[in-house]
Amino acid sequence: xxxxxxxxxxxxxxxxxxxxxxxxxxxxxxxxxxxxxxxxxxxxxxxxxxxxxxxxxxxxxxxxxxxxxxxxxxxxxxxxxxxxxxxxxxxxxxxxxxxxxxxxxxxxxxxxxxxxxxxxxxxxxxxxxxxxxxxxxxxxxxxxxxxxxxxxxxxxxxxxxxxxxxxxxxxxxxxxxxxxxxxxxxxxxxxxxxxxxxxxxxxxxxxxxxxxxxxxxxxxxxxxxxxxxxxx
Numbered sequence: 001x002x003x004x005x006x007x008x009x010x011x012x013x014x015x016x017x018x019x020x021x022x023x024x025x026x027x028x029x030x031x032x033x034x035x036x037x038x039x040x041x042x043x044x045x046x047x048x049x050x051x052x053x054x055x056x057x058x059x060x061x062x063x064x065x066x067x068x069x070x071x072x073x074x075x076x077x078x079x080x081x082x083x084x085x086x087x088x089x090x091x092x093x094x095x096x097x098x099x100x101x102x103x104x105x106x107x108x109x110x111x112x113x114x115x116x117x118x119x120x121x122x123x124x125x126x127x128x129x130x131x132x133x134x135x136x137x138x139x140x141x142x143x144x145x146x147x148x149x150x151x152x153x154x155x156x157x158x159x160x161x162x163x164x165x166x167x168x169x170x171x172x173x174x175x176x177x178x179x180x181x182x183x184x185x186x187x188x189x190x191x192x193x194x195x196x197x198x199x200x201x202x203x204x205x206x207x208x209x210x211x212x213x214x215x216x217x218x219x220x221x222x223x224x225x226x227x228x229x230x231x232x
Contacts, residue, residue, distance in 0.1 A: 006043040050171040093120040095147030115139035131217040170202040194219030
């Protein structure tokens with residue numbers, strides 16, 4: 001069994017468990033899935049990076065206690081995060097194409113020397129800053145992309161229409177934080193203001209990472225609404 005196949009089987013297993021519930025041991029998973037231990041560990045590492053599981057030394061592997069599943073609209077846009085009211089605008093802060101480096105390379109599952117498009121943009125709603133987005137995309141997927149492309153239209157729509165790289169699924173985590181000096185200035189808030197940090201990893205149909213984004217939202221302007229559906 002390939003690593004990608006093991007990863008998909010593990011995802012199915014996770015969906016059947018409650019948040020915080022332990023997974024079977026590596027030995028048990030290896031036998032039940034019919035996969036080697038090294039391949040299993042590599043697949044578990046992928047799921048840990050995606051925020052689906054946590055691995056605690058001496059205790060085992062657990063499903064995450066909080067997990068947000070993103071859903072796409074018929075137009076192909078992920079419904080996270082969204083806000084009611086006026087349309088969003090974008091102002092580019094920086095744009096570069098640079099080597100991924102070791103840390104980001106691990107996160108995006110590319111080699112440290114692979115080129116990555118790095119864009120930072122300020123998202124604006126009703127003429128006031130809402131969030132700062134740090135977007136990273138493997139350059140191989142978006143040849144010829146420019147900074148201007150991050151200021152106009154839908155980025156996911158651009159991936160689909162111009163580059164033929166439709167997003168298939170994504171995992172997003174959210175945690176509270178506070179703003180540093182640079183973030184406070186960009187968002188127009190006092191130093192160390194409450195904020196929400198979103199981290200999203202988006203993959204295509206081949207399960208390759210096509211986007212890694214860190215978004216910092218103002219805590220005084222952004223609210224999360226979760227729709228729950230209960231079984232009959």
